[in-house]
Amino acid sequence: MGDEVLFYAEKKFVAKARILGLFHNQDLAKAVWGVDRDEHTWEHIMALGDIVEFDVPAKPLLEALGLGDFLRSLTLVSAETRGRLLHLVDPSAPVGQGTDEPPPSGGTTMRRDGVFRALSNLKVHINDRRPSRHKPITLLWAIGRLAAHQDRMVRWETFRDEVGPLLRDFGLPESRVTPEYPFWHLRSSGLWDVYGIEDQGAPPTQSKLAAARATAGFSRDAAKVLRRSLARADAIGLICSRYLDDVDREEVLERVGLAGYASASGELADGGNGREGRVPRRPGTSSQLERDPLLVECIKVMYGHACQVCGSRVETRYSHYSEAAHIRGLGRPHHGPDQLSNLLCLCPNHHVEFDRLAIYIDEDWAVRRNSTGAVDYQLKRHADHVIEQKYIRYHRGLCGRP
Ligand SMILES: [Zn+2]
Incomplete structure (x- = not known):
């Protein structure tokens, strides 16, 4: 009980469920499945819960288990094997950071x-x-x-x-x-x-x-x-x-x-107070931020703290201030990667506007206001800063402007 079961059909896994109980009940089995020619039925019954439907190719898992490319019968695997291979079939299993879903067929x-x-x-x-x-x-x-x-x-x-x-x-x-x-x-x-x-x-x-x-x-x-x-x-x-x-x-x-999905940075949005509070932390290591402080520093230095949208630099007593904004948020549910091609250097105002989907970036790098579509600015880009269009596109999708 408590084991997980995957359902296989036509070279795919189509659902998973949890086994809540096992029992024999001949009458119930006959009522549900009937009997075969010998008057036998399938009286070993599993009660299932947490049923989730999905649709993933079975091949990667079957190959990893050494089962060829076709599943013929009930196959049991150990908890350890399950843990090691679950990501091959279960879309809800945790994915590594920066792992995008495979291109659709x-x-x-x-x-x-x-x-x-x-x-x-x-x-x-x-x-x-x-x-x-x-x-x-x-x-x-x-x-x-x-x-x-x-x-x-x-x-x-x-x-x-x-x-x-x-x-x-x-x-x-x-x-x-x-x-x-x-x-x-x-x-x-x-x-x-x-x-x-x-x-x-x-x-x-x-x-x-x-x-x-x-x-x-x-x-x-x-x-x-x-x-x-x-x-x-x-x-x-x-x-x-x-x-x-x-x-x-x-x-x-x-x-x-x-x-x-209400903001580009994802869950843990806190209404705009304490920006660092929104950075997701790894469970169990509460002080360890997922974002790489070197990358944050790198993007700020690259632009000399000038906002890539408006060009302004917020002055502090001894230096300048800017914020590193992930284009596709790091947090759930976005799971964007922590890399330079997914970062912008923004002033606090434009960081909030970008995060709360008030502005978006078009294919031609025009920064547009989401309420009207009007061009506000042209995104400033450093020659050494490669920004991936796929992340910009993801942000546009959240803005309802795919
Ligand atoms: Zn700005």
């Missing part, structure tokens, strides 16, 4: 495009010329579930209890709290499944959903795409800027468990 790219097309073209009910926020708020909530490695599908009662208060607090003031609408109508987005209840023309009432034990959530494909951190950051940025522009992003993202 062709099929995934297609799915990703489809998901983003659907997110961009959400049909939202217009309420007194203002678009309703029911669907976008629900989508953020559902993305929050994926980010927390929860199951994509959820029972109506849970949905009602969790999404209802969000609609009340973040919906248009004049719109009613009707969680059954997004539960049902998000199907038209092509991103959403509803199980347990048939389409009978009119949308089902709350009591019908409860009686049918209906469940809803992202479609398998959409969930697969949005479980990836890059796509997730882009999707959150897109939903917030396209549909929830006048909602406090930090507040709504915090409520759905996505607080880290």
Whole structure:
């Protein structure tokens, strides 16, 4: 009990779960699986919990275990082997710093495009010329579930209890709290499944959903795409800027468990007090900062403390002051790398604006204001400072400007 089990299908691992208990129950087994020609059934039953669906190629793990490229039967591995090899299959296993997710295969790219097309073209009910926020708020909530490695599908009662208060607090003031609408109508987005209840023309009432034990959530494909951190950051940025522009992003993202996506630096944002407080610390070594102080010094010296956005240098009694800003944040959920190509030298004001997504950097290095898209400045770049576009792009995604 407590062991972890991976599920294999068609050369992939498709889910993991924890074994909560083992038991024999012939009647239950017959009811669930029936019997074979000899009247035998599969009476050894495992009760599972913490089920997480994913989709990763099985080959790297099978090869590491010396099993060839095809899994034929139940295979047991020791806890030590599991610890050593888990990162090969488990997307939620800790990854090394600076490890980007692998480039998506062709099929995934297609799915990703489809998901983003659907997110961009959400049909939202217009309420007194203002678009309703029911669907976008629900989508953020559902993305929050994926980010927390929860199951994509959820029972109506849970949905009602969790999404209802969000609609009340973040919906248009004049719109009613009707969680059954997004539960049902998000199907038209092509991103959403509803199980347990048939389409009978009119949308089902709350009591019908409860009686049918209906469940809803992202479609398998959409969930697969949005479980990836890059796509997730882009999707959150897109939903917030396209549909929830006048909602406090930090507040709504915090409520759905996505607080880290409200700023470029990630979790541990502290409302702007004590900037160093935001630098994540390794668990167990509370005094050890993850960022390399040499790199911080290096970027500041390179620019002589002049802000790469506005060019100003903050003067102190004996010297100057500037801040090293990670473009793709070091903290959760961004997991950006601590390297020079992911750093900027900024004045405190522009550091906050960059971090809180008020400004972003375009492909041509123009620094634009996110609220209007207007060019404020041109980013100043030292000849020896190579800035990786992929990090700038990640930050733009958070800004809803991929
Ligand atoms: Zn500045």
